Amino acid sequence: MSKEPWGSWVPVDQGDWNRLGRALSPxxxxxFAGLFVKVPVAVRRGRRNSGQMVAGSSA
Incomplete structure (x- = not known):
């Protein structure tokens, strides 16, 4: 939004891309929150499973 010289607010752009961006911005x-949760969980699962032997392998 932009402020006009006499004090009222007017929308600058009402295009489709602008509306889509405002709808998707939340x-x-x-x-990002999902990414910061998913990566540590995947790393932890990888560490936990790394100690297990693969089926069919001999030690």
Missing amino acids: LIPLA
């Missing part, structure tokens, strides 16, 4: 923090 999802960006959620995506």
Whole structure:
């Protein structure tokens, strides 16, 4: 939004891409939160499974 010289606010751009961006912008923090949860969980699972032997292998 932009402020006109006499004090009222007017929208600058009402295009489709702008509306799509405003609709999807709340999802960006959620995506980062999911990433920061998923990566440590995957690393932890990898460490836990690394100690297990593969089926059919001999020690």
